[in-house]
Amino acid sequence: MSEFECVMEIPEDARNPVEPFLRMDRMPHIWCPGCGIGTTVNCFVRALLSSKSDLDHVAIVSGIGCTGRVAGYANLDSFHTTHGRAIPFATGLKLANPKLQVVVYSGDGDLFAIGGNHFIHAARRNMDLKVICVNNLTYAMTGGQTAPTTPGQVISATAPYGVFEPAFNLVQLAEAAGAAYVARWTTYHVTQLARSMGEVLNKKGFCFIEVLSPCPTLYQRRNKMGDGLDTMKYYKEASKIRHGAPTGECALTKSGEIVVGKFVDRDRPDYLELMRTQLHESLGERYAEPEAVCGL
Numbered sequence: 001m002s003e004f005e006c007v008m009e010i011p012e013d014a015r016n017p018v019e020p021f022l023r024m025d026r027m028p029h030i031w032c033p034g035c036g037i038g039t040t041v042n043c044f045v046r047a048l049l050s051s052k053s054d055l056d057h058v059a060i061v062s063g064i065g066c067t068g069r070v071a072g073y074a075n076l077d078s079f080h081t082t083h084g085r086a087i088p089f090a091t092g093l094k095l096a097n098p099k100l101q102v103v104v105y106s107g108d109g110d111l112f113a114i115g116g117n118h119f120i121h122a123a124r125r126n127m128d129l130k131v132i133c134v135n136n137l138t139y140a141m142t143g144g145q146t147a148p149t150t151p152g153q154v155i156s157a158t159a160p161y162g163v164f165e166p167a168f169n170l171v172q173l174a175e176a177a178g179a180a181y182v183a184r185w186t187t188y189h190v191t192q193l194a195r196s197m198g199e200v201l202n203k204k205g206f207c208f209i210e211v212l213s214p215c216p217t218l219y220q221r222r223n224k225m226g227d228g229l230d231t232m233k234y235y236k237e238a239s240k241i242r243h244g245a246p247t248g249e250c251a252l253t254k255s256g257e258i259v260v261g262k263f264v265d266r267d268r269p270d271y272l273e274l275m276r277t278q279l280h281e282s283l284g285e286r287y288a289e290p291e292a293v294c295g296l
Contacts, residue, residue, distance in 0.1 A: 021045040021055075023075050030069060034220075034228020036187030036213030037067055037134050041074070043190055044105070044132065047197030058101045061090040063110035066141045066215075067134040070105045084114030087122045090129050098272055101130070101201065108135040108149040112168055116148065123177035123206045125271040130200045130207045135170065136215040137252075144218030151254045155222050170210045172247035175264050180205030182247065182264035186212040188235035189260060196262060205270045212258065223254070 022041075031037050048055070061079045062071035063086040071078040081089045086104045094102045104111075111119055111133050122129060138156060139145040146156040146163050149170065153162045174182045181203055185193040193211060200207035214220060214231035225231065235258065243261040250259040269277070 017049070018042055018045045021048065021075050022073055026073055029073060031066065032215075032217045034214055034216035034231075035066070036136075036211075036228070036231075037070065039187045039190060040132070040134055040193065040211050040213065041070055043194040044103075044197055046194045047201060050194070051198045051201040053101055053201055057099055058103065059090075059093055060103045060105055061086045061093065062104070063106040063115060064141075065107040065110045065139070066136070067105065067107035068110060074105075084110055084116075084118065086110065087115060087118040087127075087129065087131070091122060091127055094128055095272070098128075102128070103201075104129055104131045106131075106133065107140075108133055108137065108170070109139045109147045112148045112170065112173075120173070120177040123174060123179045123208070126178060126180060126205045126268055126274075128204055128206070128270045128272065130197075130209075132197070132209050132211065133170065134211050134213045136213045136219060138215055138219045140215045140218055144215075144222060149252070151252055153254050154219075157218075157222075167252065169247065169251040171208075171250050171263055174208040174210075175247045178206065178268075179208045179264060180266055180268060180270075181207035181209075181262075183208070183262040184210040184212070184250065184260050186235040186239055186258065186260060187214070188232050188239065192241075192260075199262075199265075203265075205268065212252075225255075 055076060059077040060071050060074050061081060062068040063081055064083040068080060071080045079089055086106050090102045090104045093100055135149055137147060137149050139147050143157045145158040148168045150156055150163050151167050155162060171182050171184050181200055183196045185196060196209055200209060214228045216228045220226055220231060239258045239260050241261045242259050245259055245261060245263055247263050
């Protein structure tokens with residue numbers, strides 16, 4: 001061992017508790033300084049710890065984009081899928097092995113543009129998936145184009161005079177589609193976000209958490225909104241916690257109030273439960289549980 005290696009060696013008990021959950025051989029990560037995606041990953045790891053999840057039965061699935069890289073850094077069974085198709089891949093995993101805890105971790109462009117149809121139908125069916133959407137309000141990886149979530153008046157690569165299209169209100173969309181759990185936080189609200197992630201890991205059904213995150217390289221810079229720290233200050237000052245607020249009142253604007261909190265927490269049969277009930281009624285004693293058929 002070289003002198004340099006001896007100096008840099010870190011005692012086992014002094015390491016960050018997050019490290020065992022990450023593929024440290026892939027560090028440093030690609031996210032820009034001031035980006036909030038890494039903060040959400042830290043919250044997710046702490047949620048895994050608090051929920052005491054069996055990591056051998058946790059799978060994380062992502063699509064394309066900045067947030068899509070989370071699956072590649074997480075030291076779990078992970079799947080980095082094609083653009084917009086994270087939810088169908090996750091659905092297949094869950095149906096093939098119902099014992100898995102399947103988490104979809106992706107961005108607003110991936111989940112709600114090309115992947116929007118998959119989102120609403122998975123929520124309608126109440127698939128037992130935990131969907132974490134890091135919403136930076138733009139297509140960050142491909143140059144800062146207008147996304148389905150970009151608020152009005154914002155300058156983007158494809159709207160140099162300001163976005164005029166109405167944006168999706170993601171929490172309202174998730175509730176209307178049938179999600180069992182709907183919440184929104186920002187990367188400033190680390191304690192609340194980690195707690196919310198822990199709740200969905202212990203809840204059955206389609207669960208959705210929107211996490212507002214800064215994109216200082218493209219979104220903030222292009223709109224003269226400062227850097228990542230300026231955005232944290234904005235999140236702190238503009239956010240208002242309103243648990244149970246009507247999601248129709250939670251739309252986002254360029255610089256207005258941000259309503260955060262847990263908006264929906266309801267129980268209804270999930271897809272597998274509905275399927276099993278139907279098959280029992282139709283087949284009676286001839287019905288065999290999927291786990292028995294698959295040998296799980």
